[in-house]
Amino acid sequence: MKVSLKVNGADYERDVEPRVLLAYFLREDLGLTGTHVGCDTSSCGCCVVLMDGEKAVKSCTMFAVMADGHEITTIEGMKKDGKLHPMQQAFSDQHGLQCGYCTPGMMATAIAFLKHNPDPSEAEIRDALSGNMCRCTGYNNIVKAVQQAAAELSAPAAEPVAAS
Amino acid sequence: MFPAAFDYIPARSTDEALSVLAQYGGDARVLAGGQSLIPAMRFRLAKPAVLVDINRIAELATIGEHNGELRLGAGARDQGLELSGQILSGRYPLLADVCAVVADPVVRQMGTVVGSLCHNDPAGDWPVAALAGNASIVVRGKGGERVVPIDEFIVDSYTTAVGDGEMAIEVRFPTPDARTAGAYFKIERKVGDFATAAAAARVTLAQDGTVAKAAIALGAAGPCGFRVAEAERALVGAKPSAAAIAAAADAARKAADPVSDTRGTVAYKKEMAGVLVERALRKAFARLGVEDIR
Numbered sequence: 001m002k003v004s005l006k007v008n009g010a011d012y013e014r015d016v017e018p019r020v021l022l023a024y025f026l027r028e029d030l031g032l033t034g035t036h037v038g039c040d041t042s043s044c045g046c047c048v049v050l051m052d053g054e055k056a057v058k059s060c061t062m063f064a065v066m067a068d069g070h071e072i073t074t075i076e077g078m079k080k081d082g083k084l085h086p087m088q089q090a091f092s093d094q095h096g097l098q099c100g101y102c103t104p105g106m107m108a109t110a111i112a113f114l115k116h117n118p119d120p121s122e123a124e125i126r127d128a129l130s131g132n133m134c135r136c137t138g139y140n141n142i143v144k145a146v147q148q149a150a151a152e153l154s155a156p157a158a159e160p161v162a163a164s
Numbered sequence: 165m166f167p168a169a170f171d172y173i174p175a176r177s178t179d180e181a182l183s184v185l186a187q188y189g190g191d192a193r194v195l196a197g198g199q200s201l202i203p204a205m206r207f208r209l210a211k212p213a214v215l216v217d218i219n220r221i222a223e224l225a226t227i228g229e230h231n232g233e234l235r236l237g238a239g240a241r242d243q244g245l246e247l248s249g250q251i252l253s254g255r256y257p258l259l260a261d262v263c264a265v266v267a268d269p270v271v272r273q274m275g276t277v278v279g280s281l282c283h284n285d286p287a288g289d290w291p292v293a294a295l296a297g298n299a300s301i302v303v304r305g306k307g308g309e310r311v312v313p314i315d316e317f318i319v320d321s322y323t324t325a326v327g328d329g330e331m332a333i334e335v336r337f338p339t340p341d342a343r344t345a346g347a348y349f350k351i352e353r354k355v356g357d358f359a360t361a362a363a364a365a366r367v368t369l370a371q372d373g374t375v376a377k378a379a380i381a382l383g384a385a386g387p388c389g390f391r392v393a394e395a396e397r398a399l400v401g402a403k404p405s406a407a408a409i410a411a412a413a414d415a416a417r418k419a420a421d422p423v424s425d426t427r428g429t430v431a432y433k434k435e436m437a438g439v440l441v442e443r444a445l446r447k448a449f450a451r452l453g454v455e456d457i458r
Binding site: 001017018019020021024040041042043045048055056057058061062063064065068071080109112116127128129130131132 | 165166167168169170171172174186197198199202203205206215217219220267268269270271273274355356
């Protein structure tokens with residue numbers, strides 16, 4: 001079956017079998033291996049990607065054909081103009097990753113969460129990430145990273161400094 | 165594991181979905197959020213030959229109030245409900261409790277309320293809430309439409325009153341009046357696990373402060389969610405008191421018929437059914453301004 005979708009800003013048209021899951025479509029058909037498959041049973045959150053920029057979805061629990069006409073953003077598409085997304089920068093600054101396996105899913109989940117709750121409490125962040133597992137157990141720094149990103153993303157854009 | 169092969173039909177309208185369902189009958193399943201169906205297909209517990217995707221049908225993705233009811237279309241998602249004006253208004257505390265604890269926050273961005281009711285997992289949250297909330301479900305087929313009360317909708321584990329060629333298109337929850345409130349509690353080993361025990365309560369107070377109406381429902385305590393009539397009888401006509409709450413909780417302990425598994429023994433789960441009924445009742449009464457019940 002034909003699907004047309006946008007992934008990380010680029011248009012793709014592919015012929016896929018309906019039973020192909022989005023995670024495998026991204027990894028195997030498009031070669032975007034930054035989306036990780038952890039439990040493969042909808043329990044761990046490693047495979048979470050962004051749909052239409054604002055919804056976090058488990059790509060192991062969605063068929064690729066369901067993404068027809070939608071826009072998917074994976075970890076590979078978060079960087080803009082050679083600059084890390086504020087969430088990526090925050091994970092780097094706060095050491096929010098150890099092995100890195102859960103990181104793409106954590107970031108996608110956190111980005112979607114901040115869209116509807118731009119100024120969350122620590123408890124709200126922990127709740128929002130409660131479906132994502134980090135087996136390195138590095139949750140404290142992940143929460144700090146989301147706090148940093150929240151502050152950055154909700155701050156008014158800095159005025160360009162006038163040349164003197 | 166990948167599911168068995170199936171034909172995928174993205175429906176653009178409810179009528180189109182119903183035509184496909186009429187054509188394929190029991191071989192077809194409706195695909196809404198897919199958060200229960202897709203895992204079931206991956207484990208080969210479900211092998212539908214045809215999936216009718218209703219995610220693109222805008223007329224089903226509605227959340228709104230009409231005629232004293234909150235109506236959720238078959239495409240309305242848990243998170244959409246959680247962030248809706250109706251839930252944020254505080255007028256549906258029972259539903260607010262539920263939509264904040266279904267599965268995990270990512271699953272709730274795809275999962276639908278009607279889909280959960282149709283899946284009718286013995287440990288599902290929405291069947292319990294629908295029982296306590298006195299919901300009804302609109303079931304439509306090519307031949308017409310019927311409104312099915314929740315206690316008739318729930319038939320058995322994973323089985324509902326939706327027949328071949330039909331689909332559930334909407335669930336309706338009566339809007340609570342100012343003297344009615346509910347609450348929902350569950351115990352889970354971790355976020356996203358199946359409930360170890362779950363209970364919902366809804367109470368209406370009469371002018372004299374006694375309980376005029378009560379609904380108590382349990383989940384993960386039998387083949388499907390159910391109401392505990394004995395617990396309700398213990399409350400109606402009584403003032404909110406520790407004794408009345410304890411009697412309702414005891415009735416729930418007796419009525420609970422769970423299975424022993426990795427989540428707990430039968431004795432533990434029966435005990436927790438009682439504990440959760442007490443918590444839900446105390447919270448529902450507190451929401452009506454009745455606190456510190458002794």
